Amino acid sequence: MALLLKNAHVVDPAVDLDGVMDVLVEGDVIAAVGEGLACEGAEVIDLTGKYLVPGLVDMHVHLREPGFEAKGDIESETAAAAKGGFTGVCSMPNTNPVTDNGVVVEYIKSVAAAKGHCRVYPAGAMTKGLKGEIIAEMGDMVEHGAVAFTDDGRGIQGAGMVRRAMDYGQMFGKTFMSHCQDDDLVGDGQINEGAVSTRLGLLGWPAEGEELQIARDITIAELTGAKLHIQHISTAKGLDMVRAAKAKGLPVTCEATPHHLFLTEDAIDGTYNTCFKVNPPLRTAADAEALIAGVVDGSVDAIATDHAPHSDWEKSREFELAPFGMTGLETALGLVITNLVKTGKMSFGRMVELMAIAPRKILGLDQVTIAEGSVADLTVFDADAAWTVSEDDFASHAKNSGFKGVELTGRATDVFVGGKRTLANGVVC
Ligand SMILES: NC(=O)N[C@@H](CC(=O)O)C(=O)O
Numbered sequence: 496m497a498l499l500l501k502n503a504h505v506v507d508p509a510v511d512l513d514g515v516m517d518v519l520v521e522g523d524v525i526a527a528v529g530e531g532l533a534c535e536g537a538e539v540i541d542l543t544g545k546y547l548v549p550g551l552v553d554m555h556v557h558l559r560e561p562g563f564e565a566k567g568d569i570e571s572e573t574a575a576a577a578k579g580g581f582t583g584v585c586s587m588p589n590t591n592p593v594t595d596n597g598v599v600v601e602y603i604k605s606v607a608a609a610k611g612h613c614r615v616y617p618a619g620a621m622t623k624g625l626k627g628e629i630i631a632e633m634g635d636m637v638e639h640g641a642v643a644f645t646d647d648g649r650g651i652q653g654a655g656m657v658r659r660a661m662d663y664g665q666m667f668g669k670t671f672m673s674h675c676q677d678d679d680l681v682g683d684g685q686i687n688e689g690a691v692s693t694r695l696g697l698l699g700w701p702a703e704g705e706e707l708q709i710a711r712d713i714t715i716a717e718l719t720g721a722k723l724h725i726q727h728i729s730t731a732k733g734l735d736m737v738r739a740a741k742a743k744g745l746p747v748t749c750e751a752t753p754h755h756l757f758l759t760e761d762a763i764d765g766t767y768n769t770c771f772k773v774n775p776p777l778r779t780a781a782d783a784e785a786l787i788a789g790v791v792d793g794s795v796d797a798i799a800t801d802h803a804p805h806s807d808w809e810k811s812r813e814f815e816l817a818p819f820g821m822t823g824l825e826t827a828l829g830l831v832i833t834n835l836v837k838t839g840k841m842s843f844g845r846m847v848e849l850m851a852i853a854p855r856k857i858l859g860l861d862q863v864t865i866a867e868g869s870v871a872d873l874t875v876f877d878a879d880a881a882w883t884v885s886e887d888d889f890a891s892h893a894k895n896s897g898f899k900g901v902e903l904t905g906r907a908t909d910v911f912v913g914g915k916r917t918l919a920n921g922v923v924c
């Protein structure tokens with residue numbers, strides 16, 4: 496049956512739309528966009544007062560399946576994605592077995608097709624077992640639908656390994672996504688190295704432990720001609736390196752997470768709250784400010800959550816023993832609207848670039864535009880909905896959000912994936 500979405504404020508900078516109109520969906524595509532549309536027999540949904548944008552894509556998500564289902568699984572974490580307003584997520588390969596061959600990619604796709612609440616675009620590992628020793632079966636993974644390569648969860652330690660993986664793998668045309676972490680420099684670092692780590696008696700993780708590999712990978716990307724994307728960038732200097740690479744015309748992009756934008760190391764001071772233990776660590780206020788400036792000026796290409804669910808018992812351990820990572824899918828949109836759009840720092844159009852257009856571009860996916868003929872992957876949100884982040888409310892299996900208790904404005908109400916409703920009035924379908 497056709498679906499007529501009435502009176503939504505449509506924002507899509509790709510086709511210069513910013514105004515109230517109707518969108519008609521037939522099957523899995525948009526059939527018409529305009530004012531006063533009518534369609535005999537269509538199901539009509541009145542979206543007066545709400546925004547409608549191209550479906551959001553989170554290009555950095557840990558679904559945990561296969562292997563770590565105690566933390567979360569494809570069904571639960573894609574439900575979290577739908578609840579957060581996303582129509583698709585790129586899944587990271589640090590699963591068990593590692594997503595380093597076509598069979599695992601196929602497994603993820605098949606579970607997502609059977610039980611998922613959004614599209615899943617699997618990323619494949621760059622090296623076998625994420626060990627940094629042998630190139631993974633990149634061609635096989637691409638054949639089975641892998642959209643990008645990364646050893647996320649670890650940084651590849653050897654520069655030669657990065658070079659060989661890029662030299663070989665770039666024939667597949669995909670982007671290489673780097674988790675930048677020099678193990679020798681970072682060691683057992685727990686939080687950002689500085690006054691807070693010293694005061695709390697926690698081992699420090701210097702900014703340079705990340706920046707060294709950003710510099711290295713940009714250099715190797717230039718050497719090989721590969722497309723490079725820096726994951727979860729967290730320092731001002733690292734972002735300057737990406738800026739310089741872009742200025743040189745290199746195909747280098749980066750993403751920032753809401754937690755690196757809106758939280759700092761100070762959150763850990765006095766709390767030792769393990770929800771704030773993330774990789775890379777929360778940095779200084781100056782770093783967060785620089786990242787926000789980068790989001791606004793275009794140096795940061797995408798906002799991605801690095802949604803990293805963990806079990807309660809793991810996060811209940813001593814700070815040094817708790818795993819790194821926080822969830823993010825269900826808070827990202829509200830955080831961005833509250834902190835960046837409502838404050839006047841950027842427009843909803845820029846938000847769409849950061850959360851829908853750039854992720855698809857970097858991952859080599861077909862763009863979704865609010866125009867006739869486009870696939871109907873759509874996100875609808877209420878920009879004025881006030882709500883308080885609460886773990887009782889999460890669709891995710893995990894509760895390790897760093898934003899619990901925070902008051903936000905703006906929340907997804909409805910999501911459509913290929914014309915099918917996956918979120919209806921805030922309820923996951
Ligand atoms: N970011 C994190 O703190 N944790 C991620 C790993 C990663 O993204 O590097 C995880 O898999 O838990």
Ligand SMILES: [Zn+2]
Pocket residue numbers: 647648649674726727774775
């Ligand atoms: Zn990572």
Ligand SMILES: [Zn+2]
Pocket residue numbers: 555556557587647648801803
């Ligand atoms: Zn990650």
